Amino acid sequence: MNKTIRRASVFCMLLVLALLVRVTWVQAYQGQALADDKNNRRNTIAKYANPLGNIIVGGQAITGSTATGGKDFAYKRTYTDGPLYAPITGYSSQAFGAKGLEGVYEGILNGSDHRLRTFMDILTNKRADPGNVLTTIDRDVQKAGYDALEGKQGAAAAIDPATGEILALVNNPSFDPGRITGANDKAAWAELSADQGKAMENLALRKPQAPGSTFKLVTMAAALENGMFSSIDTPTGVKDPYIIPGTTTPLRSEAATPACNNVSLRTALRLSCNNVFAEVASKLGQDKMRAMAEKLGFNMKIDTPVRTDPPSKYPTKKMSVDQVAQTGIGQFDVQATPLQMAMVTAAVAGGGKLVSPHMVSDVTDSGGNVLDSMRNAPSTQVMSERTASMLRDAMRTVVSEGGGKPAQVPGAEVGGKTGTAQRGVNNSLPPLAWFTSYGKLNGKQIAVAVVIENSDTDRSEIGGGKLAAPVAQKMMEAWLKKK
Known part of the structure; x- marks a missing residue:
């Protein structure tokens, strides 16, 4: 060679x-x-080769599957009352993937999760029968919030303070996830994605915004926990009119000057006196204010199991004294979701104990065997029972004598806090209308937070709870009067 x-x-x-x-x-x-x-693409085809498992509310499936008649994608997802439950389910789309609970539990719902596989599935290399996801959502509370938000742009969240179970997550506008489940729904996707995707934006979980005066509950908790006041009925010594520390800028309250002069914490919460809570925050300082906020869930991504991302925020960067003062009234760079403010109220209602909020109780296989359970969610004592009791006392005054009157539920103990948050350069955007509250009746309890974005009413009416409090009232009543 x-x-x-x-x-x-x-x-x-x-x-x-x-x-x-x-x-x-x-x-x-x-x-x-x-x-x-x-x-x-073979994975996507395999996911929709058979009917999917279901997401369950109150023992009934709010999802389903229907045959497409196609070769590659034999089935596609269907939804019952899609817009009502969209903040919970998210969507499962052959073209655009899966979000919400559909995304978190995609493997369970399409049968690919290894925990579903039987010995025979392993031997035959067959995809397992899909499992189901059981939620904590209450149909009546969800529907009450959805109906009450009709015609408004906003969101609401409700929690059972005793268990941490999320009873409702409501968004308006919402969307029908059934419109985008197929492989050729590009037109519907483009429509829903218009206007920066606001229709699919999960306001209740994933859009932190300035909480305004509802954050005064956090400020008051920090003051009481740090021993600044021993009673909510003694004068605070804070003057009205009031100049923001470190500036020459006067800070107005909704109540006309000098209604907030040297008032107690109870009166300050009822009248929503900005001077009192700004002064309290400036005296406590950034570190103590942030510590209280973080105990209540701020600056943390919370798995519900749908993650709150971005998280609610209390500033971590060094602030000036005037900026710290503004955080005391829920302004400057403080941001919160309705779920976060419902968590604050749930801790107050629950005697200072905050149970981890969750919207899923059990994940099961096709035979109903529990693979994962969140029924015994962990809890943390975030404030003393004494502090929580004083906060409840002051919140009840807001509802019985102040701007929270529209939240009253006959026969029930109800406490709340109104809020107005300024937005835009020189307040160019409509302010946010907030209301957060708790209700107790016959051993049942609920915490609710509501935000309304598209207000066109006077600021004093917003602060008075004219828009958001009635939504919270309907949701609380649906739970407390439930047989």
Whole structure:
């Protein structure tokens, strides 16, 4: 054999060897990763080859599956009362993936989760029968909030303070996830994505905004926990009119000057006196204010199991004294979701104990066997019972004598706090109308927070709870009067 042929043969052998090594590497080491790759269309086809498992509310499925008649995608997801439950379910789309509970529990619902596989599934390499997701959502509370928000742009969240169970998450506008479940729903997706996707924006969980005066509950808790006041009925010594510390800027309250001059914490909460809570925050300082806020869930991504991302926020960067004062009234750079403010109120209602909020109770296999349970959610004592009791006392005054009167539920103990949050450069956008409250009746309790974005009423009416408090009232009544 001449030298040229020998060299060509060796080169070809090296090429074959390299090919064998590469094939072995792909099959032995990269095979599973390639099979699981999100861009592998075979996975998407396999997900919709059979009916999906269901998301359950009150013992009834609010999802389903229907045959498409197609070869590749044999089934697609369907929804019952899609817009009502969209903040909970999210969507499962053959073209656009899955979000919300559909995304978090995608493996359970399509049968690919390894916990679902039986011995026979493993032997035959068959996809397991899908499981189900049981939620904590109460149908009546959810519907009450949804109906009460009709014609308004906003959101609401409700929690059972005793268990941490999320009873309702409501958004308006909402969307019908059934419109985008197929493989060819680009027109519907484009429509829902218009206006920066506001229709699909989860306001209740994932859009922190300035909480305004509802944050005064956090400020008051910090003051009481740090021993600044021993009673909510003694004068605070804070003057009205009031100049923001470190500035020459007067700070107005909703009540006309000097109604907030040297008032007690109870009166300050009822009249929503900005001077008192701004002064309290400036005296406490940023570190103590942030510590109280973080105990209540601020600056943390909370798994419900749908994650609150971005999280509600209390500033961590160094602030000036005037900025700290503004945080005391829920302005400057403080941001919160309705779920976060419902958590604050739930801790107050629950004697200072905050139970981790969650919207899923159990995850089961197709036979109903529990794979994962959140029924015994962890809790933390975030403030003393004494502090919580004083806060409840002051909040009851807001509802019985102040701007929270529209939240009254006949026969029930109800406490609340109104809020107005300024928005835009020089307050160019309509302010946010907030209301957060708790209700107790016959051993049942609930905490609710509501925000309204599209207000066109006078600021004093917003602060008085004219818009948001009636929504909270309907939700509380639906739970407390439930048989």
